[in-house]
Amino acid sequence: MFKKSILLLVFLASITIAFNVTTYTYKTIGDLKIELDVYIPPVAPPTTGYPVFFAVHGGGYLMGSKATAFIAEELTEALNRGWVVVSVDYRLLSGALLQEMLEDVQDAYQWVRTELVKINPINIDLITVFGQSAGGGLAVLSGYKLSPRPKVVIGFYSGCTNWTDPAFYNPATPVNPLFGIAANKFAKPVVTEYIPTSQSDPKMIFWNAVFSSGKLGWLVTTHDPEFSTEEIIKSLRSFSAVENVDENYPPTYLAHGLVDVVVPYSQSVQLASKFEEFNIPYVLDLVPNANHNFDFDLALWQQHVLPAFDFAQKYMQTNSIEFLEK
Numbered sequence: 001m002f003k004k005s006i007l008l009l010v011f012l013a014s015i016t017i018a019f020n021v022t023t024y025t026y027k028t029i030g031d032l033k034i035e036l037d038v039y040i041p042p043v044a045p046p047t048t049g050y051p052v053f054f055a056v057h058g059g060g061y062l063m064g065s066k067a068t069a070f071i072a073e074e075l076t077e078a079l080n081r082g083w084v085v086v087s088v089d090y091r092l093l094s095g096a097l098l099q100e101m102l103e104d105v106q107d108a109y110q111w112v113r114t115e116l117v118k119i120n121p122i123n124i125d126l127i128t129v130f131g132q133s134a135g136g137g138l139a140v141l142s143g144y145k146l147s148p149r150p151k152v153v154i155g156f157y158s159g160c161t162n163w164t165d166p167a168f169y170n171p172a173t174p175v176n177p178l179f180g181i182a183a184n185k186f187a188k189p190v191v192t193e194y195i196p197t198s199q200s201d202p203k204m205i206f207w208n209a210v211f212s213s214g215k216l217g218w219l220v221t222t223h224d225p226e227f228s229t230e231e232i233i234k235s236l237r238s239f240s241a242v243e244n245v246d247e248n249y250p251p252t253y254l255a256h257g258l259v260d261v262v263v264p265y266s267q268s269v270q271l272a273s274k275f276e277e278f279n280i281p282y283v284l285d286l287v288p289n290a291n292h293n294f295d296f297d298l299a300l301w302q303q304h305v306l307p308a309f310d311f312a313q314k315y316m317q318t319n320s321i322e323f324l325e326k
Contacts (some may be wrong), residue, residue: 019079026088026106026111034192036108037066039075039085040120044080049123051316052112053078053151055087056105056142058133058159061220062093062207065193069135071296077309083316084122086112090138093207094183095190098220098239102145107137109146128152128312133292134159140241140271143249152312153252157292159263160216161271162243163236167264170231171215175225179215182206183223216296245274251281253311255304257290283311 020040027034041287043049057069066087068079078085090096092106113124122284129150131139136158143153155161160168186203196204210219221227221235237243252275265286272284287294287304 010033014213019075024111024116026115029091029190031193032091032190034091034104034108036086036088036111037067038077038116038120039087041079041082041084043082045121045148049117049121050082050084050283051151052122052124052128053312054081054083054109054112054127055067055085056090056129056131056135056138057087058131058135059092059194060159060207060211061098061101061134061137061216061273063194063202064092064135064194065089065195067193070130070132073301074305075129075293078308081313081316083128083192083310084116084120087118089192091190091192093219094186094223095188096224098234101138102141103238105142105185106146109142109150126151126316126317128154130154130156131158132156132295137161139241143241143252144241144246149248149250151250152315153250154250154308154312155254155268155271156295156308157256157263158254158268158271161241161267162241163217163220163240164233164268165212165264166212166296168214169232169236170214171229173270175214176209176213177225179206179210179213179219180223180225183219184241186238187223211314236252237291242270242274245280247278247280249275249280250276251311251315253283253285253308255283255285255287255294255308257292257294259289260292262292280295283307 022038023035025033026036055069057064066089088108090101117124120251127150129139129142132326136155136162139153139155140158140161142150150187210216217236221232254268256265258265275282294300
């Protein structure tokens with residue numbers, strides 16, 4: 001589990017970005033303001049409005065922030081293509097469950113469609129949802145949980161496309177009662193941004209213990225050790241993209257390292273097989289010798305990161321011809 005912690009901490013490394021960014025509160029719950037960042041591309045908007053690159057950060061559902069949803073090169077790539085980039089915060093474990101995280105993503109998406117369109121000239125019919133790791137898990141959920149569905153989904157090393165995989169929920173062993181105590185301890189205050197400072201960070205220790213026990217699925221569903229296995233599995237299936245792909249699922253680009261020690265690449269393979277079954281346009285890029293966070297390695301950029309943006313460009317029609325002719 002030490003390797004898993006290191007990888008998550010690297011994934012959450014801060015990035016310094018010198019771009020035009022504005023922060024908005026898209027939702028308020030009590031005293032908690034839930035925010036998103038909007039980056040405007042350095043080109044004039046097309047007559048039909050800027051396409052939107054809607055980014056959801058990763059971090060095991062426990063940590064991260066809207067500032068960690070991409071590396072600087074990915075942000076630059078999206079902006080240079082003439083896309084408005086929206087990066088969202090959402091409530092984190094254990095102050096929130098997966099259903100509440102999804103509700104935040106849904107509300108941010110609707111805010112973009114109903115409010116941001118009044119502020120910036122965007123095309124609400126051309127939205128790509130992008131995510132890495134846990135953010136990738138939320139991104140693939142968007143393919144059937146957002147309405148209207150996004151134009152494109154991009155998931156890098158997407159977590160938990162199949163929540164009933166024993167790596168994420170192993171029903172064979174009971175939940176350690178201490179997990180419930182710890183979950184309740186960390187439930188207040190509810191936070192939308194969290195960056196661990198070291199391996200000894202108490203939330204990291206807690207997350208690692210839950211994850212290594214095959215109980216992450218329990219943690220995102222309930223904080224009650226007495227919650228029944230049947231109820232947990234029913235809930236997890238509703239949040240498993242592999243159980244919910246249909247003929248209306250958006251075109252999707254999946255990329256996953258073949259030696260990922262955090263999220264098994266089989267998660268992306270399983271989802272791709274469902275796309276095949278329903279004839280959904282997709283790309284499955286299995287990256288040789290690559291671990292979690294492979295897109296941080298710029299040596300892999302041309303072959304395994306840039307193609308995801310090209311894939312989205314085909315469906316984000318505006319600007320595609322002039323960009324590709326440059």
